[in-house]
Every structure is written in C-alpha cells, then in structure tokens.
Amino acid sequence: MGVKTVDDGAAFEHPLYRTLLSVPGLTVATTALDQVLTWGMSNALWVFPMATSCCGIEFMATAASRVDIDRMGTIVRATPRQADVMVVAGTITVKMASRVKKLWDQMPEPKWCIAMGSCAISGDFYRNLYSVVPGVDTFLPVDVYVPGCPPSPEALMHGFLRLQEKIRKSRKGETVTPETNSELLRVTRPSIPRMVDHERTPEMDRAQIESADIATEVEVTPAVHASLAPEPTELASNISGPDLPAVLTELGIAATGELGPPLVPARRHLEVASRLKSRGYRQLVSVVATHWVPGTARKGKVPDEPEHFEVSYLLRTVGAGSRVATWAVRLAPGEPVASLFQLFAGADWQEREQYDLVGVMFADHPDLRRLMMPENYDRHPLRRDLPANLPYAPWR
Amino acid sequence: MSDGLLHGVVYSVLIVSVVLTATAMALWFERKFAARMQTRLGPTIVGPIGLLQPVADLLKLLQKEDIVPDNADAAIFNLVPPLAALAALGAAAVVPFSPSVVASDLDVGVLYVLAIGAVTVLPIFGAGWSSNNKLALLGGMRAVAQSISYEVPLLLSAMVPVILSGSLRLGTIVQMQADHHWFVVWPFFIGLPAFGIFMLAMLAEANRIPFDIPEAESELVAGVTTEYTGMKFALFYMAEYVHTIVASAVGAALFLGGWDGPFFPGLHWMVLKTLLLFTAVYWVRWSLLRFRSDQLMGLCWKWLVPMGVLLVGAAATWVVVFP
Numbered sequence: 001m002g003v004k005t006v007d008d009g010a011a012f013e014h015p016l017y018r019t020l021l022s023v024p025g026l027t028v029a030t031t032a033l034d035q036v037l038t039w040g041m042s043n044a045l046w047v048f049p050m051a052t053s054c055c056g057i058e059f060m061a062t063a064a065s066r067v068d069i070d071r072m073g074t075i076v077r078a079t080p081r082q083a084d085v086m087v088v089a090g091t092i093t094v095k096m097a098s099r100v101k102k103l104w105d106q107m108p109e110p111k112w113c114i115a116m117g118s119c120a121i122s123g124d125f126y127r128n129l130y131s132v133v134p135g136v137d138t139f140l141p142v143d144v145y146v147p148g149c150p151p152s153p154e155a156l157m158h159g160f161l162r163l164q165e166k167i168r169k170s171r172k173g174e175t176v177t178p179e180t181n182s183e184l185l186r187v188t189r190p191s192i193p194r195m196v197d198h199e200r201t202p203e204m205d206r207a208q209i210e211s212a213d214i215a216t217e218v219e220v221t222p223a224v225h226a227s228l229a230p231e232p233t234e235l236a237s238n239i240s241g242p243d244l245p246a247v248l249t250e251l252g253i254a255a256t257g258e259l260g261p262p263l264v265p266a267r268r269h270l271e272v273a274s275r276l277k278s279r280g281y282r283q284l285v286s287v288v289a290t291h292w293v294p295g296t297a298r299k300g301k302v303p304d305e306p307e308h309f310e311v312s313y314l315l316r317t318v319g320a321g322s323r324v325a326t327w328a329v330r331l332a333p334g335e336p337v338a339s340l341f342q343l344f345a346g347a348d349w350q351e352r353e354q355y356d357l358v359g360v361m362f363a364d365h366p367d368l369r370r371l372m373m374p375e376n377y378d379r380h381p382l383r384r385d386l387p388a389n390l391p392y393a394p395w396r
Numbered sequence: 397m398s399d400g401l402l403h404g405v406v407y408s409v410l411i412v413s414v415v416l417t418a419t420a421m422a423l424w425f426e427r428k429f430a431a432r433m434q435t436r437l438g439p440t441i442v443g444p445i446g447l448l449q450p451v452a453d454l455l456k457l458l459q460k461e462d463i464v465p466d467n468a469d470a471a472i473f474n475l476v477p478p479l480a481a482l483a484a485l486g487a488a489a490v491v492p493f494s495p496s497v498v499a500s501d502l503d504v505g506v507l508y509v510l511a512i513g514a515v516t517v518l519p520i521f522g523a524g525w526s527s528n529n530k531l532a533l534l535g536g537m538r539a540v541a542q543s544i545s546y547e548v549p550l551l552l553s554a555m556v557p558v559i560l561s562g563s564l565r566l567g568t569i570v571q572m573q574a575d576h577h578w579f580v581v582w583p584f585f586i587g588l589p590a591f592g593i594f595m596l597a598m599l600a601e602a603n604r605i606p607f608d609i610p611e612a613e614s615e616l617v618a619g620v621t622t623e624y625t626g627m628k629f630a631l632f633y634m635a636e637y638v639h640t641i642v643a644s645a646v647g648a649a650l651f652l653g654g655w656d657g658p659f660f661p662g663l664h665w666m667v668l669k670t671l672l673l674f675t676a677v678y679w680v681r682w683s684l685l686r687f688r689s690d691q692l693m694g695l696c697w698k699w700l701v702p703m704g705v706l707l708v709g710a711a712a713t714w715v716v717v718f719p
Binding site: 037040043068071075078106109 | 442
C-alpha cells in the first residue's frame, strides 16, 4: 500500500519534510527500506519469558523439539534488555505485578507482549482471589492473547505467527482483525492423535459415574455438621506423648479445649514453649492462625461464639523416634500473643506470614512486616470477614 | 613502502569483511548445529534453510532502542563494545590463511595474537564495571579471574610450536610444518597434548561452555552484557564469535599445519581446518555442562599449567637432541 500520503503526515511540519517528499523516487526508496527493516524486525523476535506457572512448561515445550520456535528465529534471552517480546506465561499475583511491570519497562522499544494462558489473560479461576491480578492487560499493553489452560505449544506458535503479522501490518498502518472461533478451532486442533483407551466403553463411564459418591447440598446446622464430620482420631494425643501434659502439670496450667490441641492461656504460652524446648522439642514446624466469627461451623465449636483468633503451634523433636507437641492459644480481637522468635529462629517468617494473612499481632517479634502481600496492602486476606470480589486498586 | 601500505590496507579490508561475514554465518551455523544436537531444526523460515536469520537479527538489533542506564558510567559503557569487537578483529591481522593471504606476517606474530587476545578482557571488565549492575560486575570479575588464569597455559602451550620451529612468525611456523610434519603428528607426544591445552585455554579465554561462568545464565542473567541493548550487545556478541573463529584459525596454524594439505590450494585447507576446530568448539559447548568456579581454577593451576611447563621443557629437549 506504500507510504502514507502527504496529508497523513500533517503532524510532521518540519520544513524539510515536504521538500524531501518532493524528491522523485525517495518515497519508493524509503518504502523499500521500511519493508526490509520490518522484515528484519518481525523475523527476529527474541523472547523474555515471564514464566510463573504451568504455562511456562508449555512455553519450554514450544522451544523444544516438536514445535521449535527457533525455526522462525525466536530465541530466549535471560535479560529483558535484549528481548523484543515478553511472554507472560502464568498467574501474576498483585505483588509480582510491580516486578513484571519493572521488567517490562526495562525492555527496549519497540516491544510486544503476549499473554499466554487463561491466568495471564483474565486471572481465570483465580480471578477473585485476593492476591491475583485479573489479567495482565490491567497493567501491560498486551498484543496477542493465546487462550488455553495451558495453551498447547501449537497455540503459542500460532500466537507468535499472529504477532509477526501484527508487526508487519502495523508498520504499514493497517490493523489486524481478531480471529473468529472457527479459525481458532481449525488452528489449535491437535495434529497428532491423542492416546485413547480403546478398551473403554461408554457403559464403563456410566457405571463409574453412578457408583461415584457425589456430595449433595445439605443445610449445615450444628447437629448436621457434627454428624457429617469424621470422628476425632486419637492420633494427636498418641504421637505427642506425655511431654506436653507433663509440662502443663509442671506449670500448673489447666488446659481447656475438648477437641484438637489443648488451649493454653496466652500469657503462659511462652513458658510452655520454653519448657518443651528444654525437653528436646527443637523444631517449630508450624504456626497457624485461624479467624473465627459467629456463624462459622466446626465440630466442637458453638456456631455463635464471639469473634476470636486461635493460633496453634506444632513442635517436634529432631532425630529418630520423633515426637510432636501441639497446643493452641485463643485470642480476642486485637490481643497480642508472645512471639516464639527468641526460642525458635524459624518463627520469624511463620509469624510474619500469620500476621500478614490473618492479622494476629506477635509481641516482641523483631521484624513484623508483611511477608506475602504487597507492603501497602491494607487488609488481612484470610480473615473470614473479607468480602468476596473485594475491589482492590489498582488492579480491580 | 607504499606497496606494503597498500597491501596492508587491501588485506585488512578483505580479511575484516571475510571474518565478519564468517561470523554472521557462524551465528547461523551454531544455531543449526545446536538445534540438530537437540533434535530440533533451528532456523528454517527466514531465507533458504534459515540462512538469512543473522541478517534479520542484525536488522532488528539496529532498530532497537539504545538504553544507557541512569547510574551507568556512560563514557565507558559506550566505549567498550566497539573496543571488544576491535580487539577480537585485531588478532585476525596476522593469521596466515595461505602463503600469500595474510594482512601482516609479523615477526612476533604469536606474541601479537596472544597479546591482542589478552586485551579482550579489558572491555569485558569495563562493561561489567560501568554497567553499575551487580550481575554485570560479578560477570566481569569472573571473566577477569578466568582470563588471567588461563592466559598462563595458553602462553605455555603456544610456546611449544614456537620452540619446535624456532620462530615467532606464524608463516614460518606453518612453513616448518609443511616442510616436515604437523606438530600434532610428530612429535605427537609433545604436539598433541600442547594442542589439547591450547584448545582448552582458548575455550576459557573466549568464555565458551564449559568455561562460561562469566555469563552463567542461571545465576548471572547474561553476565557483563546484562545491561546492553541493540547494537552494543550485537558488538559484544560478534566479538565473542570473532574471537572463537580467530582462535580456531591460530590453533590450526600453530598445530595443524595451517595451509598445508594435498590436492587443494592452501586457503581451502586453512579454512577447512579452522571450521573443523570451530565446530569442535560448538560440539563441546552443546554437549557439556558448566564448570564450577573452583573446578575451573583447579583445572588451570593444578593440571594445565604444570603440564604446559613440562611440555615446554620436553619441546626444548627435543629441539636440542634432534636439531
């Protein structure tokens, strides 16, 4: 279609511009040059793979033998400075998003972006999760969307071919029309037969479905809930051995809590941990905080108990014949619990995580900052009162 | 005088153009070679059997934005890429492609090649330092440590043909082999190990796998070139390939009898031998894993250097006993 006419170039009002356009043959030469440059640009797309999940594996398959994107001159560069295309392959979390944006900004112009897979396109079934960006086009200018979960290597290859087409057409001022569904179906149909179990009959399928134990909707009242839940096993008390009860007796603590770990008063909790450590429990396996609000059903809990937090701890001895000890602390909203950091260095990140996600305060923790969520996040996402579909700037 | 100058200019232009074209083709060749080793096809779409792929890459790199990071030392950052290419190309000046095709057959040709080869470490370190990027700096630091260490076995192994032929002039060394035997053939117990050490040290000098810890992708992103975009990166990339080609050519001249061979003109043999060594480099590159830093130094100082010293002594004895 050639170079644009003089009228289209009205934005360039440099005096030389019109003079140059009047030189005979110059437009032909520049058009030819532009075509050569476009040919080079579209045939050497170096990729910066922003691979965070399973789509990354399919991306690797695309670079490997069967599909081999190197055929069209596409190689993978480890640094964004030398890349032309960023392939976002996988779920991008809110915290990751700022890093992705930074890497994108480090890529030299001209650059393109391919959103590979449902998560990169829309967030897919993680879309309403508190930590996930609902589609990278909320902060990146995506050129090509490659649908699939994950897309097949053939589909990604097709995405690259469409990107080449887009580069060629946009340099000429043309636009690319999105594909219709039938075109997509034609392209992404697998070119090799899938593995099929020829022995299997439709009757076998039906029989399997009928015999499956399919859960039905039940209105959960406390009574129903108690009947549905499995009987509590004796496992916890068996493997924990006599140490925890002995420690509690030593300290004169009467533990409460009928089921699950014994409840220890928050102000005595550090003493319990310290005594257990001196008895050989040297590893803090986990710190788990749970938020309870009226209405949350659980076996052994009255559904309309007032709002509270329960932080449970799990310690184990190191070496053969390992024993575990587990206890819990019940906290009112806003009430802090003593940090175990002085006893177990491993409590550092575990307590930070619980602070970040549930909002339990750990007194005397040396570095109580957020661990998972962005530093400027203003909520605790695993609290039960977190609204679904939370509007969260700037991604939503 | 003016004849000599004309000769120098004409052959310089000729050899630089040929080496640069060969570099472009080497890029294509390596991608095809690597692809075949991984049961892929490599470039097939751009031009016939992908032959125009390096051209497309170059055209693209020409059009990319030229980024100089804010905190980089701009003067050095911009200066070192052409310097790297220059140092790599400079070594090609004394390579004798045939008795007549050589830009300048210096009396101290071997010394010149090794000196220019050693200069390439300066731009690499400059790039690492001026980028103001921790990955680039670490890469530059590793490159310097590695290049300086491997300089020693490289020099020692290059001394062997020098002693055997009694000359530092590459033309004379090749002529000596053409008149008698190639040094890898006789005395093979000196020439063959020296050739092996030369190739290993050369791989390390050119920062190729298995000695590519300065640009180990998994830990240093892209080493010294991490911050370089477009043509500046292309110059570094090119310098690496030119360095490999020239070092292959020097290896062929020092040990494999250079232009010597039956039936065909000398130029053909020299190109063939260079290509064979070049292919061997890529064969190694796409077959082996990367050395760890301490293994790298251990190999150099515990094995290659003592062996090199022994070989130099053996070569001197050989020359004295069988003059």
